[in-house]
Amino acid sequence: RxxxxxxxxxxxxxxxxxxxxxxxxxxxxxxxxxxxxxxxxxxxxxxxxxxxxxxPIVRRPLCDSPEAEEAALVAQDYLNGQHHHGYKYVLNQIDDIKVYTKPDGDEYDMEVDLLETDCHVLDPTPLANCTVRPKVQTAVEGDCDVVLKNVSGVLKVIAFKCKSEVSTEDLCLGCPTLLPLNHTDALDFVQASLTSFNNMTVDTTHVLLEVGRLSSQIVSGGPIFITEYVVVEGNCTEDPCVPLNDAMATRGICTAKGTIAQHSVDCKMFSTLKTLRTHGHSHHKLTALHNPHQNVLLSAESAESDEVVPVVPAAAAPAADPAPAADPALAADPALSKQ
Structure with a gap:
């Protein structure tokens, strides 16, 4: 009325x-x-x-909308750029997205899932051509909270938190079992297979730069090792050989399978200026944190207490030093490396 x-x-x-x-x-x-x-x-x-x-006004775009996918791909590329060891990751799905409208530009708060591929971070193969590692190979999965800012129409990552874990789904009896990176017998196998590779090369000796994956499998003839590792051209003027301090030094990713006495080894060689950072001894995880306290939008779900790696923002990153780490003890036993 x-x-x-x-x-x-x-x-x-x-x-x-x-x-x-x-x-x-x-x-x-x-x-x-x-x-x-x-x-x-x-x-x-x-x-x-x-x-x-x-x-602030909060929008909730659909997770499969072009806007959400664009932001998620920017996050994917940025996270891979901060990942200096192990393997590249590809976007699996977008779990959640909120867009906060602010006077200085929209802010995107996202939760994304990433899957490990079979392309090492040193491998120049485009991510689109990399294959997602099957779960039966004990793949590593990443769960990340990412905050992006729209600056003059360009999306930039300003903070993120990630946790990564080994997938335990679809494991089968007789499938390869992932081993820690400091497994003594598996590292002995790596050195034996690297010796075999060096015996097949002419005028070049390669040394171990990083162990990517160590696995074991039970087959009809008994247990075998399945390994992936990175090698670099060595300087053998002294004994033992050390990584060659040269930007043009050949590098490669090797896969070896078998036993110390009988095995196969194949190495894909390439050139790159990107350096590797030392890592822990379980499996290669995504870089865990970047400015987590800068933004309150990051959830606590992706907190990871056992891995905190300092990160340099991509725009301010110094030029890569072409010389790889020259400490052979770290290469021989990754357990000696400190995070």
């Missing part, structure tokens, strides 16, 4: 529900001057409204 100087509560609620937040203030001012609302009531409502008005 309506009478002179009075607007019914039903009509009042209808008017408010039909207006955007930015228009509520002006509607309340109109009501104040055309009803018997007293000054105290008006002041209280005005304070509440201004507080609501100051809150």
């Amino acid at each position: 309506e009478t002179a100087g009075y607007i019914s509560s039903d009509l009042h609620q209808l008017c408010l529900s039909s207006l955007p937040v930015s228009a509520h203030l002006w509607y309340l001012i109109f009501v104040a001057f055309h009803t018997e609302m007293n000054l105290l009531s008006f002041t209280v409502v005005l304070g509440l409204l201004v507080g609501t008005w100051a809150q």
Whole structure:
């Protein structure tokens, strides 16, 4: 009902529900001057409204929308750029996305799942051509919270937190079992297979740079090792050989399978200036943290206490030193490396 100087509560609620937040203030001012609302009531409502008005607008795009996929791919490429050991990761799915509208540019709060591929971070193969590692090979999966900022129309990652874990799904009896990177017998096998590879090369000796994966499998003839590792051209003027301090030194990714006495080894050689950083002894994880305290939007779900790696923002990263780590003890036993 309506009478002179009075607007019914039903009509009042209808008017408010039909207006955007930015228009509520002006509607309340109109009501104040055309009803018997007293000054105290008006002041209280005005304070509440201004507080609501100051809150950022939150949008929830669909996870399969072009906007969400664009942001997720930017996050994927950035995370791979911060990943200096192990293997490249590819986007699996977008779990959640919120977009906060702010005066200095929209901010994207995302939760994404990533899957490990069979391409090492030193491998120049484009990510689109890399194959996702099957779960029966004990793949590593990543779960990341990422915050991006739209700066002049360009999305940039400003903070992230990641956790990674070994997939235990679809494991089968007789499938390869992932071993820690400091497994003594498996490392002996790596050295034996590397010796075999060096015996097949002419005028070049390669040394171990990083162990990528160590696995074992039970077959009809007994247990065998399945390994992946990175080698670099060595300087053998002294014994033992050390990595060659040369930007043009050949590098390669080797796969070897079998036993110390009988095995096969194949190495794919390439050139790269990217250096590797030492890592732990379980499996190669995604870089865990970057500016996690800079933004309150990051959830606690991806907190990982056992791996904290300092990260240099991509834009400010110094030129890569072409010389790989020259400490042969670290290469021979990754357990000696410190995070």
